[in-house]
Amino acid sequence: MEFTGFSKKTLLFLADLKQNNNKEWFSAHKKEYEELILNPSRAFVTEMGEHLQALEPTIKAIPKINQSLYRIYRDSRRPNAIAQPMKERIGIIFWQGEHKRMQSSSFYLHFSTEELYVATGVRWFEKPMLDAFRSTIKNDAKRAELANILKVIKAKNKNYTHLEKGYKRFPRGFHADMQHADLSLYKGMATYTKFDPHLIEKGDELIERLYTVYEDMLPLQQFMYAVSLRVEYD
Template identity: 30%
Template sequence: MIHPIITKEVFQFLNQLKENNNREWFTENKKQFKVHEGEVKVFFNGLLEVLKTHDEIEKLKVFRIYRDVRFSKDKTPYKYNFSASFSRAGNHRRGGYYLHIQPEGSFIATGFWNPNKEDLFRIRKEWEQDADELKEIMTQKDLKSVWGTMIGDEVKTAPKGFDKTHKNIDLIRKKQFIFVRNFSDKEVLDESFIMEVNRSFKVIRPYFDLMSNILTTNLNGESLLD
């Protein structure tokens, strides 16, 4: 089976957009943008189909090229990347996938970016009670070699109501629970890129399974779903 690829012309256009980030240039080159946007959308949809071979995906969201400048000091109107997210289906499947295509800045990410306060509290209570299973998953050879360590913003000492001397405080104080893998331009342009992204997302599955179980049960392990 032949899978879609990211072409060097996509990177060339994004570099040109970065150097000419204004409405006049973009308007003049919008036809070219649409061509490259279409190519990348084919890639995103190709990845969606590959992901569906081992996970249930509810939604593909392709992010727009237009920047929201309302609350930003940077008033340039356009992003110089293409990106998409893939949402897992059903209340019993938590987590999601993200792909970011940008010259000298491509990456994939997965996990839990900004959990709502109820989910965040539930996760922290789990780590307060027991984090052995999570630690075991995070040290699995495949996961560690692909994703490295979990990252994310955290509070400085301990969340309110938690002991700052707890043995799992390094996990309890986190506000985000994410993994990121960076790719070079050469890797992105390689014909095997789509399958390498898919392999990376497949490797994270034990982490998703654990977190899905945590977020759909109470501390006694009883289901919160109807």
């Protein structure tokens, strides 16, 4: 299936889902989900993946659920899980590395009726990745390198930004007198930007805009991939 953009009905479907977030409604509209979201998402992963592999040949672009695509159903087993059974935003990920896709450096996006969110890096750290990140930036040169990467990315486009700090106290081995010590206060390390969600309806333009963003943010992708190579799992 060639990717030509998502249908103009896709966001309308998500709006209806938002108003009818229950298994009965979704079961009755599953064919629409497949036609408006699942099938074009698979085509998008294939098309976008070929472009991203020109930037990073080992990027994984696998057009399957639990690979580059996410399940529409929420995981109700998680602590503090949202009561609504279906996700109201559609996530897609292209990751690099052999670890968990969400704990590997990645090119990521999600779209909903409110926005198209586009990000690069690792959006939150589990403990092994957090440990590897902090171990990396204990090195003065690596902290300076990361600080410069973030500065250069933000200078490329005023709409580029990065995650906010998640901790208030410096972890062991870091202190306020260290240059760029604030980098140790992050719970994830990713840069991102947002677009009007209707961009998903414009096939070639969507691919081109995303490629530009991901190319601009590539240095962070590469930095975080190097961090992921230091992760030690039990």
